[in-house]
Amino acid sequence: MSDANTLRPLRASSVTEWDQQADVVVAGYGIAGVCAAIEAARAGADVLILERTGGWGGAAAMAGGFIYLGGGTPLQRALGFEDTPENMETFLLAALGPGVDRAKIADYARGSVEHYNWLVANGVPFREAFWGEPGWEPPHDEGLMYSGGENAAPFNAIAKPAPRGHVPQMADKKIGRKSGGYMLMKPLAETAESLGVRVEYDLRLSRLIVDDDDRVVGVVAKRYGKEVAIRADRGLVLATGSFAYHQQMIEGYAPRLIGRPAAAIEEHDGIGIRVAQALGAELAHMDATEVAFFGDPQLMARGILVNGRGQRFIAE
Template identity: 75%
Template sequence: MAEATPIRPLSVDQVQAWDHEADVVIAGYGIAGVSAAIEAARAGADVLVLERTSGWGGAAALAGGFIYLGGGTPLQQALGFEDSPENMKAFMMAALGPGADEEKITDYCNGSVEHYNWLVDNGVPFKESFYGQPGWETPYDDGLMYSGGENAAPFNTVATPAPRGHVPQMTGKRTGEKGGGYMLMKPLVETAEELGVRHEYDMRVQRLIVDGNQVVGIVAKHYGKELAIRARTGVVLATGSFAYNKEMVQAFAPQLIGKPGASIEEHDGKSIQMAQAIGADLAHMDATEVAFFGDPQLMARGILVNARGQRYVNEDTYPGRIGQETLLRNGNQAYLVIDEAAYEEGCAADSSTPFFRFQPKWVAETVEELESDMGLPAGTLQATVEVYNRHAANGEDPVLGKKAEWCKPIGSPVAALDLRNFTAGFTLGGLRTTINSEVLHVSGEPIPGLFAAGRCTSGVCAGGYASGTSLGDGSFYGRRAGISAAKG
């Protein structure tokens, strides 16, 4: 095989021999890849999955496992929550923008109930139990939870609140190590294997093989040896985000420079660059999810202030939104101001993230003293707490809309947790795709033979995020990619 730069496409006439062949070749064995594999195999295709690591799973297997579903799923109905595709769309368009893809979100919402049933039919278990406490995820095996701030301001005035974070039932979960995401992946991989899907592990995809403008295969390295893999009907890219590509982060999402990627190191953006090399279009490359290292049980009971001593977000909302507001609009500066009684109450509550319960850095008898110790501009924190307490005494928060149940005046002694620079994130932008998971050329036309899904694409999220949208649209549009690739 002729030498070439690693990312530029290889012309098919330079391929001397094919090392592997299949109808559909899929790069990546995470949630998008396995979903594509199942549907391509069911469509009658011979399917080969190329996985960079030594086993299936990807970032999905390490995730908490939220799958963002709604519109009236059987689980929502069983637990007494009403929802509709239109209501779900209203929330998603408001929460996932600006610039959210309305066609894709409409399509996703209309197909959400069917997708839930597809997951269940493929062995993914959901427990009929709702977890209603603030949290990054449920500490138990509950199947349903609010996962995007649907029941908090400002979104609870845009659409009727309905929980849409569907979590596969998992015993013995370990947050960040083995959670609901594992129990999402395991039955799907087993289904794929039963359907005859083949896999090759330790395969690093390098570049696409083209016949004119048609994608006909992939070049991959296996322990340093370059291999040519032929795709008779289609190639599916499902290799994850570019959160661990320093150059791409610097170019497209500089707000994440120096922040640990809330992802896996294999998310290096390689497949995005491979597609770019043949003219693929991109979308929302600056968009990021932001994890905030604060415990929601504590945040809801206090107030978050920035370096000016001012509140900037309702503390009872989705913690990912708190992370975005902190990093993107407040210079990554955050302090949690909370009184002793609320702190102790929060620490006693159940939580999936007790390791985010930090000791206060400053403790004082008065807000004035606390403000001085923290080095905030004189009078700023005092004014913030005075306004907050005045309304909280009536169970109200007209400034930011925190729900009444969390509105309690801040008393004494009072403390502050130093949460500056306590964020991490992963990228949301990627290849521009159609609702059939075709990768679009910069001309606006689909690139023949090339399909993609998951975090290497720009999915339903643009500016905002809700937990479960990555696994949700990764699996949903992974299915579409497999169907489209099987057709050729």
């Protein structure tokens, strides 16, 4: 990226005064950031979250709230669906295709039930109800639906179909405006607060700070144009989201999305990726994208979708 010089890590020896300090600093107060903050605080660390907006939530709070979980979660079992970590792993390996990180998928599938239990223990509610109609997300407060094409060809012949879209229970839901993502974030933010996690809002991450051994020891952030130096004594977590609103990154890594509206929030400018890259981090799968067809099947006539040549092009 053209701003590589301004992103280059700053040497700690050049910092004359630290404005803030914590054991663990988390950049970004969305779903990834709040989960990291909770676990760090429970491990005994003094945790500080830096959030560029004026409140918690990020894109997660505005989303449908789906958490992809399986392997036999209590919600799956309560609703009569059989699933195993092995079955979940088989599906994900097939769905994600070439270049998939097999070790990561194995860990994700085998730890999925524990992930569900962790969310419930931290206050995230799930209603024991299955939404079986096709659609973008449950229009009501049902807690489970198919969300990954598990019951569509060819995957339904590769692994036993099981719904894994777990959706937090949300009262007065309004799809696209007030969905389950809010009830995913709210109880977790409250848990973080109860654990003593500190938060600084309106702070925009700009570059990393490293010591003479190139170990990350802090960050430089900006508040209303003024630089702020924050020291991280035990670790830094980058949880700042995607690059959906960084035009140059879209053009360089995912040109198929040029000219298409992003479903993320404008704060998703790839800063976490860019500062890590300036440190020497490698990138992978930067062209992996998701494009949604906003035609809710339940509002359309049942049938198949064809292109201009009359060819079926999608597994409805």
